[in-house]
Amino acid sequence: MCLGIPAKIIAITDLANSLALAETAGVQRQVSVAMLTLKGKTIESLVGEWVLLHVGFAMALINQEEADRALDLLAQMDPDSQ
Template sequence: MCLAIPGEVVEISADRPDIARVAVSGVKRLINIGLLGEKPVPGEWVLIHVGFALSKVDEGEAKAVLDFLEGIGKSYEDELAALRDSRIE
C-alpha cells in the first residue's frame, strides 16, 4: 500500500528551488516541490507521495493524519522505511 504522508518543510534548496528538505516523524529527506503551484516556505506542511509534494496542508490536518497513520501501524512503518531509503539528488 502506498500512502501520502504529511511532512513539515524545513528548508528550500538555494540551488534548486524545486527541492525542499522536509521532516516526517523525525526523518528528514529531500523532496520535489515542483508540482505545487504555490511554493511552501519553512514551517508549512505538505502532503508527500513517492518523493513529491502533492499539496500544501495546514498543520492541524497534518497532525491529525500523522496520528491516524501512527494508529494503523505497519503501513505507516513501511511508508517511513520507504522514505528513509529514498533519495532525490
C-alpha cells in the same frame, strides 16, 4: 491507491530545481516541491509549511490540523505504537 504522508518543509535545498528538505517523524529527506500550486507564494515561503508527500513529491499544501490528524491516523496503523 496512493498514500500521502504529512511532512514539514524545513529548508529549501535547491531553488533552481525546486527541491526542499522535508521532515516527518524525525526523518528528513529531500523532496521536489515543483508540483505545488503556490498561489502567489515563493518557494522560499514554503519553509515551515506542511505538505502531503507521495514518492518524493510534495503534492499539496496542508495546514497543521490536517497534518496532525493524518499523523495520528498513521500512528494508529502501526502495531508497535500501541
